[in-house]
Amino acid sequence: MTDLLFRQAQVFDGSGGEPFRADVAVSAGCITAVAPDLVVTATQTVDARGLALMPGIVDSHTHFDAQITWDPTLRPSPALGVTTAVIGNCGFTIAPCRPADREITMKNLTQVEGMSLDALREGIDWGFETFPEYMAQLRARGSAVNVAAYIGHSSVRTYVMGGDAARRAATPDEIGQMQAIVRDAMANGAVGFASSTSPAHNGEGGLPMPSRLASDDEMAALVGAMAEGGRGVYMLTKGGHTPVPFLESLAAATGRPVMVAALLHNSVNPNAVFADLDAIAAANRRGRRLLGQVSCCPLTMDFTLASPYPVEGLASWKPALGLAGAALKAVLAQPAFRDAVRAELATPTTFRLFNSEWDKVHVVETADPAHAHHEQRSIADIAATGGRDPLDAMLDLAIAEDLRTVFTAQLLNSDEEAVGRMLNHPHSIVSLSDAGAHLTFFNDAGFGLHLLGHWARDVGAMPLAEAVRRLTSHPAEVLGLRGRGLIRAGFAADLLLFDPASVGRGPKRRVHDLPAGASRLTTDALGVHGVWVNGRQVADANGLLAQTPMAGELLTDFSASAAPA
Numbered sequence: 001m002t003d004l005l006f007r008q009a010q011v012f013d014g015s016g017g018e019p020f021r022a023d024v025a026v027s028a029g030c031i032t033a034v035a036p037d038l039v040v041t042a043t044q045t046v047d048a049r050g051l052a053l054m055p056g057i058v059d060s061h062t063h064f065d066a067q068i069t070w071d072p073t074l075r076p077s078p079a080l081g082v083t084t085a086v087i088g089n090c091g092f093t094i095a096p097c098r099p100a101d102r103e104i105t106m107k108n109l110t111q112v113e114g115m116s117l118d119a120l121r122e123g124i125d126w127g128f129e130t131f132p133e134y135m136a137q138l139r140a141r142g143s144a145v146n147v148a149a150y151i152g153h154s155s156v157r158t159y160v161m162g163g164d165a166a167r168r169a170a171t172p173d174e175i176g177q178m179q180a181i182v183r184d185a186m187a188n189g190a191v192g193f194a195s196s197t198s199p200a201h202n203g204e205g206g207l208p209m210p211s212r213l214a215s216d217d218e219m220a221a222l223v224g225a226m227a228e229g230g231r232g233v234y235m236l237t238k239g240g241h242t243p244v245p246f247l248e249s250l251a252a253a254t255g256r257p258v259m260v261a262a263l264l265h266n267s268v269n270p271n272a273v274f275a276d277l278d279a280i281a282a283a284n285r286r287g288r289r290l291l292g293q294v295s296c297c298p299l300t301m302d303f304t305l306a307s308p309y310p311v312e313g314l315a316s317w318k319p320a321l322g323l324a325g326a327a328l329k330a331v332l333a334q335p336a337f338r339d340a341v342r343a344e345l346a347t348p349t350t351f352r353l354f355n356s357e358w359d360k361v362h363v364v365e366t367a368d369p370a371h372a373h374h375e376q377r378s379i380a381d382i383a384a385t386g387g388r389d390p391l392d393a394m395l396d397l398a399i400a401e402d403l404r405t406v407f408t409a410q411l412l413n414s415d416e417e418a419v420g421r422m423l424n425h426p427h428s429i430v431s432l433s434d435a436g437a438h439l440t441f442f443n444d445a446g447f448g449l450h451l452l453g454h455w456a457r458d459v460g461a462m463p464l465a466e467a468v469r470r471l472t473s474h475p476a477e478v479l480g481l482r483g484r485g486l487i488r489a490g491f492a493a494d495l496l497l498f499d500p501a502s503v504g505r506g507p508k509r510r511v512h513d514l515p516a517g518a519s520r521l522t523t524d525a526l527g528v529h530g531v532w533v534n535g536r537q538v539a540d541a542n543g544l545l546a547q548t549p550m551a552g553e554l555l556t557d558f559s560a561s562a563a564p565a
């Protein structure tokens with residue numbers, strides 16, 4: 001008996017090949033047959049005429065580590081076609097964590113990933129201390145989609161070094177203790193080891209996130225520990241002191257794939273990202289497997305000056321980090337502070353979120369009705385009208401409104417010609433949704449639908465079948481997800497039914513459904529008719545099902561393939 005039968009779907013099977021008309025039969029969570037006009041009796045039949053059926057989207061860059069403990073549905077991803085989410089990216093995990101380090105872990109997440117501290121304090125279920133205990137908790141609770149978890153460098157470092165983790169290099173003994181934790185995590189089902197050396201990644205009080213303090217020797221030792229069993233992906237959001245040649249040396253030493261984030265296009269320094277992709281391509285020619293995580297979404301962030309993520313990575317912003325209220329306003333008002341920020345912004349660098357593109361920063365919402373005439377105007381425009389410097393214009397407006405003015409900044413990835421080339425690069429991987437993080441700044445959990453609708457259909461940057469491949473079998477193969485990412489008999493029934501004519505993501509909107517009433521931005525799916533995880537439906541045309549089944553599996557058994565593409 002077949003559980004579920006899709007009739008007459010246009011099947012995009014995930015391989016990148018031409019779509020074909022077929023029926024798809026599902027039993028016990030697996031695809032059992034793919035062929036035209038199957039003769040079977042099914043418990044449930046879905047009329048898929050005129051619609052496309054593809055494997056579910058694999059989101060390789062999420063930060064659901066905390067949210068999953070209070071919201072195992074992982075809103076909003078399942079409704080946006082995601083059937084597998086990889087958590088722990090950048091190494092910003094919540095396990096392992098000693099009870100004494102919970103507060104600093106939550107404060108770090110608040111700073112580095114823009115998660116509401118109140119929501120984290122109220123929401124996180126701390127029923128674990130070690131990584132294996134965290135995995136056991138996830139397994140017991142279940143989740144709406146499949147989940148794979150990295151062991152995170154900053155958490156491992158904090159577990160071993162306590163408060164020193166964000167302040168100094170590790171001793172050989174401490175590195176040995178960290179290696180033991182990484183080994184143990186791999187034995188308990190981690191998909192790999194994730195870290196960050198990015199100067200944009202600051203924790204509580206403006207201290208660097210712990211992994212940024214790691215020496216090259218520490219990094220090599222931990223990636224080596226990950227690779228001992230012949231499995232695992234090394235994921236890194238890289239900063240200047242871990243350039244691609246260093247990452248290639250780790251790939252060469254371990255034979256394991258390296259995922260390099262965050263390759264975003266910067267209009268002010270337009271060649272930097274292509275230089276990284278060229279270096280990655282050269283490494284692949286030498287037999288290493290490196291991939292650049294690229295995004296198909298323009299990086300746009302909503303922010304207030306009370307928590308201005310786009311500029312908090314600037315060295316000159318340090319005096320303001322960790323301050324609030326009157327103390328923060330006093331620093332933002334200082335001419336010397338502003339001069340230092342202007343000087344830094346005028347200096348070229350390899351990676352910077354905000355690059356003085358004042359015409360791409362707009363006032364969304366003012367707090368004082370007297371300033372309402374500034375809404376929807378750019379800072380460049382407001383400054384020009386007043387004959388003023390743009391930084392002064394923005395900070396003065398914010399200070400006059402008690403830092404409640406909401407701004408939006410189009411930061412990176414807005415040059416569509418360049419982004420189209422990145423998306424088609426042979427060694428890029430479409431990723432970087434950051435789902436679960438930066439919730440008040442942006443929400444790209446619908447990146448997959450955006451690739452299908454905007455890039456494949458509207459822009460024509462790639463065939464729809466190639467867009468499907470890049471969202472499904474490609475990440476599944478890189479991550480070693482067994483039996484996922486293709487519509488083939490024997491593969492898991494992770495499926496997305498959609499209308500190619502209307503698929504996409506809707507406009508962003510703000511909802512207040514986080515613990516402690518905290519808000520987040522979200523987008524709704526367009527053109528999605530249904531999402532199935534292991535053969536069970538989790539979303540329909542109206543979004544997440546009211547009683548979402550915990551249909552996902554905690555993925556812990558990964559294949560060892562690591563050959564260059």
Ligand SMILES: [Zn+2]
Binds near residue numbers: 061063089237434
């Ligand atoms: Zn990240």
